[in-house]
Amino acid sequence: MPTPDQPGTTRERILDATAALFMxxxxxxxxxxxxxxxxNAPFGSVYHHFPGGKQALGVEVIHRSGAMYGELVMSxxxxxxxxxxxxxxxxxxAAEVLRTTDYADACPIETVALEVASSNEQLRLATADVFERxxxxxxxxxRAAGIEADCARELAVFVIFLLEGAFVHCRAxxxxxxxxxAGKRAAFVIESELRERPAR
Amino acid sequence: MPTPDQPGTTRERILDATAALFMxxxxxxxxxxxxxxxxNAPFGSVYHHFPGGKQALGVEVIHRSGAMYGELVMSxxxxxxxxxxxxxxxxxxAAEVLRTTDYADACPIETVALEVASSNEQLRLATADVFERxxxxxxxxxRAAGIEADCARELAVFVIFLLEGAFVHCRAxxxxxxxxxAGKRAAFVIESELRERPAR
DNA sequence: CGACGTCTAGATAGATCGCTCTACTGATAG
DNA sequence: CTATCAGTAGAGCGATCTATCTAGACGTCG
Numbered sequence: 001m002p003t004p005d006q007p008g009t010t011r012e013r014i015l016d017a018t019a020a021l022f023m024x025x026x027x028x029x030x031x032x033x034x035x036x037x038x039x040n041a042p043f044g045s046v047y048h049h050f051p052g053g054k055q056a057l058g059v060e061v062i063h064r065s066g067a068m069y070g071e072l073v074m075s076x077x078x079x080x081x082x083x084x085x086x087x088x089x090x091x092x093x094a095a096e097v098l099r100t101t102d103y104a105d106a107c108p109i110e111t112v113a114l115e116v117a118s119s120n121e122q123l124r125l126a127t128a129d130v131f132e133r134x135x136x137x138x139x140x141x142x143r144a145a146g147i148e149a150d151c152a153r154e155l156a157v158f159v160i161f162l163l164e165g166a167f168v169h170c171r172a173x174x175x176x177x178x179x180x181x182a183g184k185r186a187a188f189v190i191e192s193e194l195r196e197r198p199a200r
Numbered sequence: 201m202p203t204p205d206q207p208g209t210t211r212e213r214i215l216d217a218t219a220a221l222f223m224x225x226x227x228x229x230x231x232x233x234x235x236x237x238x239x240n241a242p243f244g245s246v247y248h249h250f251p252g253g254k255q256a257l258g259v260e261v262i263h264r265s266g267a268m269y270g271e272l273v274m275s276x277x278x279x280x281x282x283x284x285x286x287x288x289x290x291x292x293x294a295a296e297v298l299r300t301t302d303y304a305d306a307c308p309i310e311t312v313a314l315e316v317a318s319s320n321e322q323l324r325l326a327t328a329d330v331f332e333r334x335x336x337x338x339x340x341x342x343r344a345a346g347i348e349a350d351c352a353r354e355l356a357v358f359v360i361f362l363l364e365g366a367f368v369h370c371r372a373x374x375x376x377x378x379x380x381x382a383g384k385r386a387a388f389v390i391e392s393e394l395r396e397r398p399a400r
Numbered sequence: 401c402g403a404c405g406t407c408t409a410g411a412t413a414g415a416t417c418g419c420t421c422t423a424c425t426g427a428t429a430g
Numbered sequence: 431c432t433a434t435c436a437g438t439a440g441a442g443c444g445a446t447c448t449a450t451c452t453a454g455a456c457g458t459c460g
Contacts (some may be wrong), residue, residue, distance in 0.1 A: 010437075024318040028228040032418060042439040047419070049437090054418065104318045110368055114311040117371035118224040118304045128373045157369065157381045158362075165365025168310055169357065171317035173328045181357045189385065210407075232448065242409040244451090249407090253449065 011049045013039040018057055019065045024104045026111040027058055027123065058112070059126045065108035066130030070137055083145040084191050087159060091183025094163065095176040103174045106167035134160055147193060155193060159186045211249040213239040218257055219265045224304045226311040227258055227323065258312070259326045265308035266330030270337055283345040284391050287359060291383025294363065295376040303374045306367040334360055347393060355393060359386045 008016070017039035021030040032054060036043050050057040073090055080086035097105050113127035138156035143149060162182045169178035208216070217239035221230040232254060236243050250257040276293055280286035297305050313327035338356035343349060362382045369378035 026226065026228065026315045028226065029315055029319060031416075033416080042437090043419095043441095044421090044439060045437070102318075111311075111314040113368055113372045114314060115226045115229055118302075119229060124372060131369055131372055154381050154385075157378050158385050161365030161369050161378050161382065162358075162362050163365065164368045165361030165363065168313055168364045169331055169361050172313045172324060172331055178357050178361050181354050182361065185354075185358050185389065189389070231446075233446080242407090243411095243449095244409060245407070247449070 010039070010041045010045050014041050014046060014049060014057070015061055015064055017041075018061045019068075019108055022058075022061060022065070022112050023106070023108045024111075026115050027120075028115060055120065055122055058116075058123050062109050062112060062123065062126040062130060066127075066133065069108050070130075070134055073134075074137060074141075077141055083141060084187050084194070086141075087190055088183055088187045091163065091166070091179050091186065094167070095170070095179040095183075098167075098170055098176060098179070103171050106171055107164055110164055110167060131160070142190075145194065147190075148197060151193060151197070155190060158189065162186055210239070210241045210245050214241050214246060214249060214257070215261055215264055217241075218261045219268075219308055222258075222261060222265070222312050223306070223308045224311075226315045227320075228315060255320065255322055258316075258323050262309050262312060262323065262326040262330060266327075266333065269308050270330075270334055273334075274337060274341075277341055283341060284387050284394070286341075287390055288383055288387045291363065291366070291379050291386065294367070295370070295379040295383075298367075298370055298376060298379070303371050306371055307364055310364055310367060331360070342390075345394065347390075348397060351393060351397070355390060358389065362386055 014035060018030065018035050021035060021038065032043070032046055035041075035057075036046060046057065047053065050060070052059075076089050076093055077083070077086040080089050094106070109127050109130055112123065113131075116123035116127065135153065135156045138160060139149075139152045142152035142155055147155065162185070163179075166178035166182040170176055214235060218230065218235050221235060221238065232243070232246055235241075235257075236246060246257065247253065250260070252259075273290055276289050277283070277286040280289050294306070309327050309330055312323065313331075316323035316327065335353065335356045338360060339349075339352045342352035342355055347355065362385070363379075366378035366382040370376055
């Protein structure tokens with residue numbers, strides 16, 4: 001489905017189209033021809049704006065998508081009355097998005113991360129960087145909610161990759177079972193942690 | 201790294217080589233040329249043994265790898281004195297394998313599952329089938345350990361996709377942090393469940 | 401022995417890949 | 431006005447992809 005004449009500069013349209021395609025089809029599964037078709041951009045513009053070619057475009061898309069998805073998740077946390085509700089809302093929201101996008105829109109970098117982990121060091125480092133930023137953001141939230149530093153990092157890693165794992169099952173089965181289970185368990189674990197070790 | 205003249209029939213060598221390549225590079229990232237090179241097989245043999253081409257080969261590899269990985273995990277459970285230790289050993293074993301294979305050998309079908317979820321219905325169904333079989337096997341184990349039916353399925357989904365999520369982080373960062381955190385949390389959750397709702 | 405089916409072996413086709421190249425457009429500066 | 435430069439536009443290159451095709455090797459039957 002080609003994206004109809006979006007607003008924004010050619011460069012931005014290329015970035016947006018690439019991000020959408022990476023989320024669904026991954027890095028090797030997305031061709032430059034398809035990117036420019038979806039972005040309504042001429043082929044030559046890709047190499048004008050991204051002299052490093054597909055890899056350079058990939059690195060920028062990974063960082064950009066990672067930042068945008070991080071902000072999206074954080075906005076859900078901001079809207080929630082407490083951290084446990086925030087976690088629950090994140091999983092529920094992710095399930096809702098999956099249902100309304102024909103199980104296509106999950107994590108914007110997960111497919112790419114697995115694809116490039118053993119084949120492209122530059123892209124692998126980009127995905128690792130995004131994951132680390134997400135963890136740090138989550139740690140900040142958890143600490144602010146009164147969880148001790150060491151434990152906060154453990155919980156951040158636990159919650160984020162429980163979400164990533166659930167995405168795999170949901171996309172493969174076209175159900176949201178895994179996200180529902182994961183959300184319930186994640187919320188319960190954080191609740192327990194807060195109960196057992198109350199505020200500092 | 202081309203696999204040196206393995207034993208087995210040409211067909212089996214093709215299946216083994218494809219499975220290894222899918223695990224590292226995914227479906228679209230693996231070419232038939234590379235498969236026959238690694239398998240020490242002539243190109244034509246692929247289409248002789250798999251008349252359906254790359255997709256038919258993919259479907260069979262997914263089912264085969266899924267069954268083999270399931271058996272591997274179950275053998276770890278069999279060797280453990282109890283179910284909590286079994287879960288802990290699975291995550292620890294997965295971390296050990298990752299470390300000794302340069303973070304390449306994780307889940308044999310995870311990368312493919314994400315890649316094909318929105319692009320190839322036949323392969324998507326194959327990955328969904330494998331996940332469902334794994335869940336059923338895990339449910340059987342958990343029920344045998346005295347966990348109630350509904351809860352057993354929840355725990356199975358939770359543990360399996362916590363493992364899958366951890367694989368993403370480990371392969372991207374080339375650390376085993378996520379698997380260690382996940383193993384610890386998974387074991388704790390199952391332990392709690394057994395403590396709170398003792399044998400039937 | 402020859403006929404037949406299975407499997408090996410690889411050349412080749414046709415499409416698509418990432419990428420490079422030149423030409424063109426339009427806005428701005430001198 | 432001309433000169434300049436960023437960006438648009440797409441034809442075309444070599445490489446690689448999946449898939450097909452023909453030919454040969456090998457064993458097993460009649």
